[in-house]
Amino acid sequence: MLFNSYEFLFALLPIVLVGYYLLLPKVWRHAWLVLASFIFYGWWDYRFCSLLLLTITIDYVAGGRIAAATNPKVRKRWLRFSIISDLSILGFFKYYDLGAATINQITGWLGAESSLVPLLHLVLPVGISFYTFQAMSYSIDIYRGHARPARSFIDFACYVSLFPQLVAGPIVRYHEIDEQLRKRSHTWAKAGAGIVLFVLGLAKKVLIADAVALIAEWTFSHAAPGLAGAWSGLLAYTLQIYFDFSGYSDMAVGLGLLLGFQFPQNFHSPYKAISITDFWRRWHISLSSWLRDYLYIPLGGNRKGSVRTYINLFLTMLLGGLWHGANWTFVLWGAYHGLWLALERWNGKRGIGWRLPQPLQILMTFVIVMMGWVLFRAPTLDVAATMFRGLAGLNGWGDVYPMVGSSLLNWGIGLIGVALVFFARNTWEISWKPRAGLLVALAMLFLLCVGVFLVNTSSPFLYFQF
Amino acid sequence: MATRNEHPNLLNSFATASPRYVRGWAIVAVLFWLALLTGDWFVRLVEFRWQDKWLPLPVATGQPARTAESFVVPAETGGGLTKMVPVPRVAARYAEFHAEKIAYRDERGYFNEASPSSGYYPILMLGDSFLVSQETQTVAQALSNVSGHPVYNHGSAAAGPFLEMRRYLAADHLDPKPAIVVWDLAARELGAGLFQRQPIASWFRQTSHNKEIGAPAKPSIQWNNLMPDRVRRDWPNTSILAFFGRQLWGQIKLLAFQEWPWDVVGRDDPVFGPMLFYRENLRVLPLLTPGENAQAIVGVVQRIADEFRSRGQTLTVLLIPEKEQIHLRALSREDQQGLAGGDQLLAEIEMGLQAQGIPVVNLMPVFRNATEQRQRLYWRDDTHWNDAGIRLAAEEIWRVIEPLLKTSEKMDGR
Numbered sequence: 103m104l105f106n107s108y109e110f111l112f113a114l115l116p117i118v119l120v121g122y123y124l125l126l127p128k129v130w131r132h133a134w135l136v137l138a139s140f141i142f143y144g145w146w147d148y149r150f151c152s153l154l155l156l157t158i159t160i161d162y163v164a165g166g167r168i169a170a171a172t173n174p175k176v177r178k179r180w181l182r183f184s185i186i187s188d189l190s191i192l193g194f195f196k197y198y199d200l201g202a203a204t205i206n207q208i209t210g211w212l213g214a215e216s217s218l219v220p221l222l223h224l225v226l227p228v229g230i231s232f233y234t235f236q237a238m239s240y241s242i243d244i245y246r247g248h249a250r251p252a253r254s255f256i257d258f259a260c261y262v263s264l265f266p267q268l269v270a271g272p273i274v275r276y277h278e279i280d281e282q283l284r285k286r287s288h289t290w291a292k293a294g295a296g297i298v299l300f301v302l303g304l305a306k307k308v309l310i311a312d313a314v315a316l317i318a319e320w321t322f323s324h325a326a327p328g329l330a331g332a333w334s335g336l337l338a339y340t341l342q343i344y345f346d347f348s349g350y351s352d353m354a355v356g357l358g359l360l361l362g363f364q365f366p367q368n369f370h371s372p373y374k375a376i377s378i379t380d381f382w383r384r385w386h387i388s389l390s391s392w393l394r395d396y397l398y399i400p401l402g403g404n405r406k407g408s409v410r411t412y413i414n415l416f417l418t419m420l421l422g423g424l425w426h427g428a429n430w431t432f433v434l435w436g437a438y439h440g441l442w443l444a445l446e447r448w449n450g451k452r453g454i455g456w457r458l459p460q461p462l463q464i465l466m467t468f469v470i471v472m473m474g475w476v477l478f479r480a481p482t483l484d485v486a487a488t489m490f491r492g493l494a495g496l497n498g499w500g501d502v503y504p505m506v507g508s509s510l511l512n513w514g515i516g517l518i519g520v521a522l523v524f525f526a527r528n529t530w531e532i533s534w535k536p537r538a539g540l541l542v543a544l545a546m547l548f549l550l551c552v553g554v555f556l557v558n559t560s561s562p563f564l565y566f567q568f
Numbered sequence: 569m570a571t572r573n574e575h576p577n578l579l580n581s582f583a584t585a586s587p588r589y590v591r592g593w594a595i596v597a598v599l600f601w602l603a604l605l606t607g608d609w610f611v612r613l614v615e616f617r618w619q620d621k622w623l624p625l626p627v628a629t630g631q632p633a634r635t636a637e638s639f640v641v642p643a644e645t646g647g648g649l650t651k652m653v654p655v656p657r658v659a660a661r662y663a664e665f666h667a668e669k670i671a672y673r674d675e676r677g678y679f680n681e682a683s684p685s686s687g688y689y690p691i692l693m694l695g696d697s698f699l700v701s702q703e704t705q706t707v708a709q710a711l712s713n714v715s716g717h718p719v720y721n722h723g724s725a726a727a728g729p730f731l732e733m734r735r736y737l738a739a740d741h742l743d744p745k746p747a748i749v750v751w752d753l754a755a756r757e758l759g760a761g762l763f764q765r766q767p768i769a770s771w772f773r774q775t776s777h778n779k780e781i782g783a784p785a786k787p788s789i790q791w792n793n794l795m796p797d798r799v800r801r802d803w804p805n806t807s808i809l810a811f812f813g814r815q816l817w818g819q820i821k822l823l824a825f826q827e828w829p830w831d832v833v834g835r836d837d838p839v840f841g842p843m844l845f846y847r848e849n850l851r852v853l854p855l856l857t858p859g860e861n862a863q864a865i866v867g868v869v870q871r872i873a874d875e876f877r878s879r880g881q882t883l884t885v886l887l888i889p890e891k892e893q894i895h896l897r898a899l900s901r902e903d904q905q906g907l908a909g910g911d912q913l914l915a916e917i918e919m920g921l922q923a924q925g926i927p928v929v930n931l932m933p934v935f936r937n938a939t940e941q942r943q944r945l946y947w948r949d950d951t952h953w954n955d956a957g958i959r960l961a962a963e964e965i966w967r968v969i970e971p972l973l974k975t976s977e978k979m980d981g982r
Contacts, residue, residue, distance in 0.1 A: 108803045108810075109796075112605045145796050290591040291582035297597050298578055355576065364575060507825040533577035536585050536593040545600050552604075553813035556804050 103145035105300075105353045106308050106555050114142060115357075118265075122361065123288075132260040132283070135361065139263035143228070150227040153191065154263060160187045161237040162258045165244045169251040177245060184241035192234045195224055200428035229269030231425055235392055237262050240276040242396060249277040257283050266357035270350045272368040272388035275395075279363065288362040294536050296359030301544045301551070302529050303352025308551040310522075311346035312558070313515040314338040317503040322479055322489065328500010332492030335503065339479050340472050341519040344373065347386070352529045371528045373471070376463040377453030378442040381471060393422050404447075411447060416440035426478070431486060435477040442470060464524075608809050616806035622793040636674045636682050643668040647950030649844035652832040654818035662834055662844045662949050669704055676741070679706055679721045688744055689720040690973055694732045695752030698888055699723025701952035710962035711750075715970070720746060729757045733872075745881055747976035748969050750929075751872075752886045755893060755910055756849050758856050758917065760864035837898035843948050845899070849892045854906030858913040866920035873926045882972050884927040886965060887914050891946040894935050911936075929968045931961055 103110050118138045126134050144151045164184035171177045202219035209218045240258065243249035252258035261283055267274055321327050321335020351368035358365045368388050375381035382390045398418040404411040416437070423436015446453060455466040476493070480486035491497055505513060534540050582590050612618045646663035653659035674680040679700055683689075693699055693708045700706065700723050705713070708721035722736050733751065736742075792798065804810045818829030828834060833845050873883040892899065893910045911932055918930040935945055938960055945957030953961065 107800070108807065109799060112608060112803070112807075116602070116605055289583070290587065290594050291579065291585075294582040294590050294594040294597070295576060295578040297594065299576060359579070364579075367576075507827045508821055510825075529578075530576045533581045535581050536590050538593075541593060541597055544597065548601070549604075552809055553816065556807060556810035557813045557817045 103142045105350065105357075106304055106551070108556065109145070110142070111552065114138065119360065132256050135265070136256060136259045136263055139260075139265040139268055142265040143263065143268060146228045147225065153195070153227050153230070154233060155259075157188060157191060157234060157237050158255075158259045158262045160184060161240050161262070162252065162255055164241045165251050165258070168241060168244045181241055181245045185238060188234050188238045192230055195227055195230055197424075197428045198222060199224055200430075204430075226428070232271050232273055233262055233268060235273050235389075235425075236275070239273075239392065239396065243275065243277045243280075249280045252276075252280075253284065264358075264363070266354040266361070266363070267365060270347070270354070271386070272351055272354060272365050273392050274365055274388070275392065278366060282363055286362040286364075292359040292362060292364075296356040298356070298534065298540070298544060299352045299359065299529060300356030301548050303349040303354075303356060304551045305547050306345040306349030306352065308349075308555050310515055310519050311342045311344075311349060312554075313512045314345070314519060315342045316509075316512050317516060318342050318479070320503045322481075322485065324492075324501070326488060326497040326500070327492035328498045328502075329492065329495040331500045331502045332489055332497070336472055336476060336489070336493065337520075338503075338516055340373075340468075340475050341516060341523065343475065343478070344369075344523065345519060348529075367530050369528065370530065371523075373468055373523045374464055375467050375471075376460060377446055377451075377456070377467055378439060378470060379446045379451050380453070381467060382439070382443065389422065389425075393418050397421065408448070412444035415443045415447060419443060429481070431477045431480055431483060434483075434486075435474055438474050438477060604809065608807050611808040612803070612806045615808070618802055618806040621798075621802060622790040636672070636680075638670055638672045638681070641669045641671050647947050647952075649832050649846060649951065650949040652829075653822075653834070653844070654815045654829060655822045658822055658834070659949075662842045664948050666703070666947075669702060671702070676739070679708070679723065684718040686718075689718045689742055689746050690976070691715070691717055691719040691748045691750065691969065692736070692742065692746035693719060693721050693723060693750045693752065694736055695723045695750075695886070696727050696729060696732070696754060696757075697723070697725035698752050698754060698952060700725045701950070701958075703955035703958065705955070705958065707953075707958045707961050707965075710958045711965055714959075714962045714966045715973075717973070723752070728762075729753050745879060747881060748884055748973055749876055749881050750884045750886050750965055750969065752888055754888045755856070755890045755914065755932075756852050758861070758865060758887075758913060759852075760861045763865050763868040835895075835898040835900075837895050839897070839942055840895070840944050840948070843891075843895055843898055843946075844950075845892050845895075846890075846951050849890050849951070850899070850903050850906065853890060853892060853910055856913055857909055858916045862913055862916035862920055865917055866924065869917075869921060869926065870924045873924070882927065882976065884929065884965070884969055884972070885917075885921055886961070887917060887928065887930045887932065888961070889914065889932040889935055891951050893932070894939050894946065927968055927972060929961075929965050931964060934960060934964050 103114060105111075118134070121134050121138075122131055140151050140154070143154060161184050164180045164187075167180040168177045168184075171180065199221050202217075202221050205219050206214075206217040206221075240249070240252070240261070244251055252261065261274075261276060261279060262268075264274075315338070317338035318335050321331055321338070324331060324335075327335060348369040355365045355368075366388055368386060370384040370387065372381055372385035375384050398414055401414045401417060402410055403414060406414075417440070419440030420433060420436045423432045423434070423439070426432045426435070449456070453463055453467055455463045458466070473493075476486050476489045480489060488497075492500065503509060503512070644666050646659060647666060650659040650663045653662070672679060672681045674682070679702075691711065693711070699708060699721055702709075706721055706723075708719045708723070712719040720742060722732050724732055729751070793802070814829065814831075821827040821829055828847075831847055833847050833850070835843055835845060837843050869883075869885060876883040889910065892903070893907055896904050896907060899907070914930050914932045918928050921928040935957070938945060938956075943956055943960075945953055945960060947954050
């Protein structure tokens with residue numbers, strides 16, 4: 103189920119809130135949220151729920167055993183069990199087919215006539231990367247002594263499966279929410295701020311991301327995009343991914359507040375970054391900090407000399423890229439960012455244009471990030487190569503997404519997106535007061551969003567109502 | 569690598585404002601949302617009656633449901649498609665005058681006059697909205713006029729090709745059984761997937777088995793219509809918010825950008841002038857390709873025809889082209905290319921059925937010819953046929969079934 107769907111906004115969410123606040127005793131609230139989260143998750147495919155339950159069970163048991171054990175070897179054994187189990191599930195469902203296809207391709211080059219490893223064509227469970235990382239953080243936090251074990255299985259299941267952040271983050275680490283699971287306040291201030299954040303997030307996703315997505319899709323499905331088409335399409339995708347993802351994060355934070363939770367910030371105007379190092383302080387913060395604390399630092403971080411630091415940065419980003427998807431394009435994207443981070447570390451954590459005026463540093467970083475998005479968006483390396491050729495002008499000037507009729511709206515929204523990205527405060531920076539004008543504006547915005555996503559729903563059977 | 573804010577600034581703004589004011593603000597916001605969703609659900613259940621999709625459908629039990637009636641359908645300007653054009657000024661260009669007419673409903677709610685004195689209908693028509701549509705008469709009435717035989721119209725709108733067949737077989741209320749069963753298949757329904765998903769043959773057997781053991785057909789909740797994929801489609805289609813949203817967006821697109829909204833498209837036929845087309849047909853028809861598609865459909869229809877044969881009835885298949893396929897010249901070049909395979913699909917189905925000895929009436933070539941002769945067979949503002957189309961269809965059906973009926977009468981000694 104998506105936040106920007108009718109079934110969520112007009113069915114599940116009201117039922118959840120009514121049950122949570124009006125119908126159920128407080129002690130049942132977490133169980134209620136677990137039930138709602140499994141319905142939310144199972145809406146895609148009910149079979150995914152078993153996998154989620156398995157991950158929850160493994161880490162709950164492992165975390166409990168780690169906390170109960172006094173022998174360091176036993177603690178380590180349970181930690182290994184947790185990590186290996188989680189990564190095995192993630193690896194199998196997300197990366198098996200990629201690995202099998204790669205092996206078959208290599209053996210094919212070496213002369214094998216038939217496939218060595220069978221492809222299983224596994225359906226990727228939605229959000230598995232997010233909840234696996236969350237669940238793993240529980241065992242690791244307990245092992246490190248950063249958190250206490252959960253009070254109950256239901257509490258832990260609530261933490262892992264909590265629907266606001268289940269499928270797209272922010273990745274909430276256990277020690278960040280441990281205290282809130284035990285005791286948290288439910289205030290009108292949280293509810294009000296939650297409403298504002300949710301509606302703004304919805305607008306970012308529905309009004310901006312989905313509108314510019316059409317330009318991006320047009321470009322990336324073009325056989326040979328020209329210079330103008332490639333750059334405009336890439337800019338559109340750059341906007342789309344930001345407004346889509348940060349909009350979703352805003353909605354998650356808003357929903358969390360409605361339920362009394364405070365989730366961490368996930369985006370902080372990333373396109374205002376003056377270097378790639380700065381970009382990763384602002385983009386998908388919950389992932390970059392997870393990778394820093396659970397991968398980069400255990401690899402040695404910057405404690406083992408310059409060369410190891412560069413290698414660690416590169417490896418962290420390489421694996422971070424792979425975390426995003428089972429495709430070599432993501433690995434290359436991770437490697438691309440890893441190389442930039444290593445280069446900037448060598449340059450004293452400064453961007454390559456550090457001597458330039460700040461607006462130019464921002465622009466330079468923005469272009470570097472855009473180039474990375476080609477790898478991120480392209481379904482294959484061939485498509486990425488085609489896009490790069492278009493960006494370099496090797497396909498000529500070429501076509502652009504139509505600039506007639508209602509398509510003009512998409513261009514206009516794209517321009518608004520650019521202005522918001524570079525010149526507006528982000529959703530965590532705004533500090534609007536709860537005034538009547540804000541309420542009316544939000545109501546209109548919400549209505550517009552609902553109208554837009556409902557209009558875009560096909561209505562193949564509408565005619566037969568008459 | 570990362571820096572984070574502990575809280576959104578908004579939280580501080582709201583926390584430092586007057587608690588009473590913040591509470592009132594949040595309550596009004598929630599009430600606005602609740603009003604929206606309550607209103608939308610009210611309309612869904614009361615007006616759109618979404619629940620009819622999954623609550624047990626009324627099953628014909630063989631008992632009369634109501635008294636037969638005739639009623640006047642008042643005259644109006646504009647058909648089904650003009651109602652989907654959100655700007656009245658634009659819709660008016662395509663609207664036709666639909667004269668006042670008399671319609672009949674029998675005891676079961678079907679479009680028939682009172683039963684004939686003999687109580688015998690030698691011809692039964694099963695199908696969808698093409699059987700219900702009428703200018704001055706339905707196709708069943710036209711066939712009755714052409715043939716001089718009573719024809720029972722067992723059609724209903726928005727039903728697809730299978731529902732009325734199942735209802736007829738469940739009720740099996742026409743006794744003696746009609747010798748000829750004309751089953752209408754509109755071109756947009758000719759997807760092999762649709763046919764193969766319908767377990768019609770097994771359903772036949774189950775129904776006859778139930779009759780043998782005397783087990784009543786138990787209505788049960790249609791759980792499959794409550795599954796996420798169905799709900800995801802049904803809820804936006806039964807939402808008043810979605811309806812108004814589409815209307816508004818349709819107006820904006822038409823007035824500001826001169827673009828047609830999603831569901832309907834207006835074009836000028838070089839011969840017949842302004843005509844409205846159903847965009848869903850333009851989307852669906854190109855997907856219905858000949859070849860394997862036709863073979864699969866023939867296979868399913870053959871099983872159904874065999875079942876009817878075992879009941880002593882002759883199934884006759886009526887293939888109805890869609891308006892978009894007949895008025896190809898009015899469409900864009902892209903749409904014309906997309907719809908080009910439709911003739912072949914219908915022709916292959918026709919040949920396939922004939923090879924199996926199943927009578928078939930393919931209206932495509934007849935309608936094409938008539939249209940070439942500048943005879944308009946469809947409404948400008950509706951997807952269905954007008955009186956000219958209905959009369960021509962009735963004549964074609966009678967041409968095919970007349971010898972079948974004579975053979976049947978000889979065998980029965982009537």
